[in-house]
Amino acid sequence: MRADRLVSLVLLLRQHGRLSATALARELEVSTRTVLRDIDALSAAGVPVYAERGRHGGFALLPGFQTELTGLNHDEALALLVAGSRRGAQAFGLGSALTSAMRKVVDALPESCRETAAGAAQRLLIDPETDLLARRLVAEEVPDAVVAEVRRAVFAGRKLRIHYAAADETPKWRTVDPIGLVTVRGQGYLLATRSGADRTYRLSRILAAEVLAEPAQRPDRVDLDRAWQERSTRFRTGGDQVTVLVRLNPARRDELVGTALAVLAEEADADGWLRLEVTFQDSRHAVWALWQLAANAEALAPQWLRTSLRNRAAAVATYCGMSH
Template sequence: MRADRLVSLVLLLRRHGRMSATALARELEVSTRTVLRDIDALSAAGVPVYAERGRHGGFALLPGFQTELTGLNHDEALALLVAGSRRGAQAFGLGTALASAMRKVVDALPESYRATAADAAQRLLIDPETDLLARRQITDEVPDAVVAEVRRAVFAGHKLRIHYAAAGQQPKWRTVDPIGLVTVREQGYLLATRSGEDRTYRLSRIVAAEELPEPAERPDRVDLDRAWQERSARFRAGDDQVTVLLRLNPARRGDLMAVAVLTEETGADGWLRLEVTFQDARHAEWAVWQLSTNAEVLTPQWLRASLRDRAAALAALLTVSGG
């Protein structure tokens, strides 16, 4: 514990320059007396910590002091290795960079941690590609060259020209002002404006991209979380949205993660009663049909009738002739 605290103390001084014993004690959640003892220990170990007296005094490191700090404990190293196994970085084309970073982290670990952390990481699996029913999770595939160009324009604050294929349409070129990138369940999105209007583009539908030299017309600061919530709310309120009252087997609740659930309660029979918003009528019929006998549409009536007719047509097709 003390070794971790000493490393944290040095990192705080490197980050903030000069700090009082009181401020250090507050950050490290120890007493000022403990901080003073730690300062003495660092000095004895050759770390150039010096004290500045006076009203604005405190402790600081000598200018230009650098050191390789391998103060990661086992759990911290393991957390980084597990994070490196997640596939979410692929959405922004950072998978290769993340793998490289993980190699550097492993190389920087003390020898005593390296083998045990790597072994432990092999015994933890996060978000496998398939679930227990062997259903493969859908992950957007975006060419690295495309997402790299989008990412550069976002970070540089430049306009972006994209060859974008909207659903059911041929790709078209359009110039946008990129604001930020968002990933939701491993699907990446570009938040942008076009002619001053908010636009959201799915990265997997961008066929090609080109960063332009002109500066993007966008605010200097942005709250991406708030922007995403606002756009999601507008999307759910669109004219084509369909709201369905659904009775659902709780074992299939996970299959509705990609839709907006407005209300949810458990009935006396143990099944869930959900009010769900789908993108459009076609989406609603397709999604509920996948649930088979594990779901019952309570309203609207036209969806009940559509599913009934579909089931009847399938039953007729599968009926074996008595002759």
């Protein structure tokens, strides 16, 4: 880990010319004390790094210094392969590896096109955190130690023991055969089998993970895209689906449609609002989806949905009143 950090420190100085200890610490996600120790280690190893004093001072390399320390390690190469979505790399615990790998890629570019490429990259924004309606896409937090252990089991083809907290259930330990990892809108999933049956686990709900020595029972090759499509279809068509009637502010239509399984009917009311008949996976899904829309949606039917939303609103109001 320290060797990779020393390489990253050298590459940062090569690419930026001069950086303060504070800036280096921020880029490397370490303390300034660690940066100073790394600078001493580089100097002792013969790397010509020097300090410039003053208000705009910092650390820099002697002009013309070249390095061959740009080889990618395994995680950095893997991060580049999933870099089509930066959030995908983050969901799989490869965010820091992607940052490190990209420094090496930039450093390996001929100097003549390095600045051109950097300038062009500033003109492109892929998969931003918010859309045009200012809705924030929140990536789920997964401890690095957990996702690293899950990755190791997937790549090594070993059985995996996970402490999993399913919705509305007490966390339980279970042993699974991992098949692959999928990320969707910043949320990571583990595709696996358990006792031969297909299972899908959200990474954010895995509290702990342990790779076992026993080989996983799984095919040698897998089409993850097809497997994900099949599981998505089963999810949409299975379970206790419910159909509800909703009055909706048209500005929030895409949000509702995006979370519903299907829109069965739609018409406009006289006041411009929409009246939609939509299907959800189950009652809990329906309550959650409409609650997110607050005053921009009104449940018209069935009655149990109106009652659930009213009870939830009353509970929130009571809590707020007590807190004041």
